[in-house]
Amino acid sequence: MLYLIGLGLGDAKDITVKGLEVIKQCSRVYLEAYTSILTVGKEALEEFYGKELILADRETVEQEADTILKDALQCDVAFLVVGDPFGATTHSDLILRAVKLGVSYRVIHNASILNAVGCCGLQLYNFGETVSIVFWTDTWKPESFFNKITKNRRNGMHTLCLLDIKVKEQSVENLMRGKKIYEPPRYMSVNQAAEQLLAVIQNRRLQGEEPEVTEATVCVGLARVGGADQQIASGTLQEMTTVALGDPLHSLIVTGTLHPLEVDMLKLFAVDKSVFEQS
Amino acid sequence: MLYLIGLGLGDAKDITVKGLEVIKQCSRVYLEAYTSILTVGKEALEEFYGKELILADRETVEQEADTILKDALQCDVAFLVVGDPFGATTHSDLILRAVKLGVSYRVIHNASILNAVGCCGLQLYNFGETVSIVFWTDTWKPESFFNKITKNRRNGMHTLCLLDIKVKEQSVENLMRGKKIYEPPRYMSVNQAAEQLLAVIQNRRLQGEEPEVTEATVCVGLARVGGADQQIASGTLQEMTTVALGDPLHSLIVTGTLHPLEVDMLKLFAVDKSVFEQS
Incomplete structure (x- = not known):
């Protein structure tokens, strides 16, 4: 068996x-x-x-x-x-x-992270498609996750963004030489994910678009969900670039339409409560 | 604490x-x-x-x-x-x-059922908004769940349908008399949920619509997920009206766009394998 x-x-x-x-x-x-x-x-x-x-x-x-x-x-x-x-x-x-x-x-x-993210107070049945945000390289900066987040948000849905993990990756050099030498593991932080999202927003504006997701969009950063030292921070996407959540693993949520009870819960984890005062 | x-x-x-x-x-x-x-x-x-x-x-x-x-x-x-x-x-x-x-x-x-449904082989990140299907009464037959399923399917997403549970409900008579006498618990079966979905499809056709979800749409019925006697059946929505899954709790998935690996997994649970042969 x-x-x-x-x-x-x-x-x-x-x-x-x-x-x-x-x-x-x-x-x-x-x-x-x-x-x-x-x-x-x-x-x-x-x-x-x-x-x-x-x-x-x-x-x-x-x-x-x-x-x-x-x-x-x-x-x-x-x-x-x-x-x-x-x-x-x-x-x-x-x-x-x-x-x-x-x-x-x-x-x-x-x-799993897919249901445990409910700990931030966002209702699980209001989540749309889950996306993965991968580490950009100098030559590869995919933006497809942004389109999915946008689609979810237009439908009022939250998006759980799973952040990239690089374990047992080989450098291009070692890969070409056939050397099984592995790079140290890397885990994307909420800060890095937020920076990549902001970069996409800038790109879209340069193309004359008015992105659905902006610096002011409410997001939630989560670290070590389910662990004794779990951390949750809610605030704007801009705030997510500087919030300190500590060790991996991190996840990021881009919210859709927020219901009053969800807002009340997010306030518990607010980087700056004034962000939620108007809601 | x-x-x-x-x-x-x-x-x-x-x-x-x-x-x-x-x-x-x-x-x-x-x-x-x-x-x-x-x-x-x-x-x-x-x-x-x-x-x-x-x-x-x-x-x-x-x-x-x-x-x-x-x-x-x-x-x-x-x-x-x-x-x-x-x-x-x-x-x-x-x-x-x-x-x-x-x-x-x-x-x-x-x-929770929200992540354990992955046991049928459908990828969890391809699920859209979760819906609840409530027991219809003679005078109350809400159809809003159908619109959400339709929206998910148009976006290529699967829909998990949580099926109604009636526990500690009072009859209208007992409620009006203030008697705390409760009806026996009721749990919606996959068969009942499928019947209600088919009824909505008929209604929509009578209104001149061509519904996105039809009798032939691939669905998955699940019973007692996570239990030792868990049962999974995949097939058309029509087949879901007669599939025998036994005791509660039941859940129903209406699929969106199926990927080849998902089809291979659903074949393991097929009521009639020929449904999946063309995929």
């Missing part, structure tokens, strides 16, 4: 009782390590579970899926995913391969 | 390790009982937690919020919510009152 188990968002104890019981009974336990991170490391998890964890980066999962699954024909294998197994990234491909090989699977759900 | 603790979706063991530890240390533990249900009853939870639970229905929470919160000034109080505390219903009002009274609060997240 293959178990896909969500670990939640905070630390080792955010796993469910059921998930923990299953891990303890599994012969092999993989930890998916490329889409997200917990605030604690692999060692802390191993100690809490009393099990050795096999780190599964993108290469492992893509190249060795059949190895993972062949084990699961004979014994119980767990595949641990930060958040929910079907959160920001789905593991559909692994499941489809499992079914093809005749391996049964079971999912043990947990919180 | 006030703890808002998500219980997840299945049974007692779907609580997180952290959530369970907090419950054990709390002096009073309320179980929110009006927005959803677990597949197990209050007694099973009490036995597993080793704690007595105080059922908090809508009346309790609205009328006795201050009582709940005054306790929380002196000791630790837990407020348990099926799914995530910010899932289908937010508890913003309780939090705002707590902050006003100077009561600290902490949220312990869990899976």
